[in-house]
Amino acid sequence: MLPSHTPHTVYLSVQDIIRLVRHKGLPACIAGVAARIERDFLRWNEFDKSARVASHSPHGVIELMPIADAEHFAFKYVNGHPLNTRCGLPTVMAFGVLADVATGAPRLLSELTLTTAIRTAAMSAVAARALARPGSRVMALIGNGAQSEFQALAFRDLVGVRELRLFDTDPAASAKLVANLRGQGLVVHTCRSTAEAVRGADIVTTVTADKRNATILTPDMIEPGMHLNAVGGDCPGKTELHRGVLATAAVFVEFEPQSRIEGEIQQMPADFAVTELWQVLAGHRPGRSGAAQVTVFDSVGFALEDYSALCFMRDAAAELGIGDSIELVPQAADPKDLFGLLGEPRGDGKDGPLAADLRPALMAGENARA
Numbered sequence: 001m002l003p004s005h006t007p008h009t010v011y012l013s014v015q016d017i018i019r020l021v022r023h024k025g026l027p028a029c030i031a032g033v034a035a036r037i038e039r040d041f042l043r044w045n046e047f048d049k050s051a052r053v054a055s056h057s058p059h060g061v062i063e064l065m066p067i068a069d070a071e072h073f074a075f076k077y078v079n080g081h082p083l084n085t086r087c088g089l090p091t092v093m094a095f096g097v098l099a100d101v102a103t104g105a106p107r108l109l110s111e112l113t114l115t116t117a118i119r120t121a122a123m124s125a126v127a128a129r130a131l132a133r134p135g136s137r138v139m140a141l142i143g144n145g146a147q148s149e150f151q152a153l154a155f156r157d158l159v160g161v162r163e164l165r166l167f168d169t170d171p172a173a174s175a176k177l178v179a180n181l182r183g184q185g186l187v188v189h190t191c192r193s194t195a196e197a198v199r200g201a202d203i204v205t206t207v208t209a210d211k212r213n214a215t216i217l218t219p220d221m222i223e224p225g226m227h228l229n230a231v232g233g234d235c236p237g238k239t240e241l242h243r244g245v246l247a248t249a250a251v252f253v254e255f256e257p258q259s260r261i262e263g264e265i266q267q268m269p270a271d272f273a274v275t276e277l278w279q280v281l282a283g284h285r286p287g288r289s290g291a292a293q294v295t296v297f298d299s300v301g302f303a304l305e306d307y308s309a310l311c312f313m314r315d316a317a318a319e320l321g322i323g324d325s326i327e328l329v330p331q332a333a334d335p336k337d338l339f340g341l342l343g344e345p346r347g348d349g350k351d352g353p354l355a356a357d358l359r360p361a362l363m364a365g366e367n368a369r370a
């Protein structure tokens with residue numbers, strides 16, 4: 001017997017998420033999502049996983065990212081349009097849903113643009129904690145757009161980074177990042193090139209937006225022991241690392257079947273060795289082999305991270321009393337009488353069978369009554 005559910009859906013708008021993050025504090029949200037991601041990655045085999053569905057166009061991509069465990073189904077709608085900022089739109093925009101597996105009822109509909117920045121930063125830090133050299137303090141941050149503050153703060157709080165070396169082809173983006181990070185306890189330098197920013201860094205985060213096979217990092221820039229957090233290459237034909245960088249590094253991915261299509265490793269042969277990060281987190285496979293090894297987290301963004309983030313936001317919103325209950329699914333007194341809902345409301349919120357004398361108006365439209 002299925003549990004009796006009212007089809008009640010919580011809606012978290014952009015303003016709700018802003019309120020929630022202000023209430024809890026951004027560092028607490030990043031840390032909370034990171035903890036949730038780590039927990040869910042340790043349940044890897046409980047999830048029904050698939051590579052995301054992507055619709056490509058000349059300037060961008062629109063993707064659907066589904067995942068489910070025995071209790072919840074989640075999906076995210078997300079785009080990636082690097083030229084959007086020129087017309088005042090973000091490069092990345094997203095929303096998502098959590099639903100009950102038992103009934104299919106949607107339980108949460110939430111903004112996921114801000115949440116994606118939080119979860120991507122949390123995921124980067126979870127990977128770096130497992131893969132970067134202990135004591136990593138200096139990070140180069142290449143690409144200083146919408147994701148960058150979140151990355152900087154996640155690495156400060158969860159990895160111990162204290163110094164940032166910035167580069168962006170758009171100096172205004174770097175200036176914005178410097179201004180936003182003022183007073184955050186980070187030493188921040190703006191550099192004139194990627195090569196300058198990367199020199200001497202323990203960790204390099206690339207989070208650029210460009211729909212092509214870019215070569216942000218070339219082999220000559222890589223120093224022994226570096227950890228590369230490659231976030232911006234996440235689509236066929238959209239990469240950030242020269243293949244020579246990958247050839248000599250230990251490469252870690254989220255969900256291998258998706259990363260083969262979308263990640264930096266799309267440039268490599270199908271049998272190029274990679275390790276799924278969950279295996280390292282679970283202690284099944286080693287992370288870096290030694291202090292001199294170069295490690296790469298070939299991040300593309302996997303649906304499980306959004307599942308974790310949606311669960312975190314759902315629980316935090318419930319705790320703080322944030323969010324509205326919306327009628328996303330019709331609530332008919334008799335669930336088999338969907339047609340009856342189209343009749344005149346009875347006044348008690350429960351619509352009954354459609355009276356015979358209303359049917360002509362329904363069929364002809366409102367005008368037929370005039």
Ligand SMILES: NC(=O)c1ccc[n+]([C@@H]2O[C@H](COP(=O)([O-])OP(=O)(O)OC[C@H]3O[C@@H](n4cnc5c(N)ncnc54)[C@H](O)[C@@H]3O)[C@@H](O)[C@H]2O)c1
Nearest residue numbers: 091143145146147168169170173207208209232299300301
């Ligand atoms: N892996 C993931 O999970 C994940 C999640 C979110 C976003 N992303 C990707 O991260 C990237 C950044 O996203 P965003 O929201 O910050 O975009 P954004 O457009 O706000 O910022 C991107 C920045 O990169 C800069 N840039 C472009 N080419 C550059 C280059 N050659 N060198 C230095 N800087 C350069 C741009 O000037 C811009 O400031 C996008 O490609 C996006 O698709 C990945």
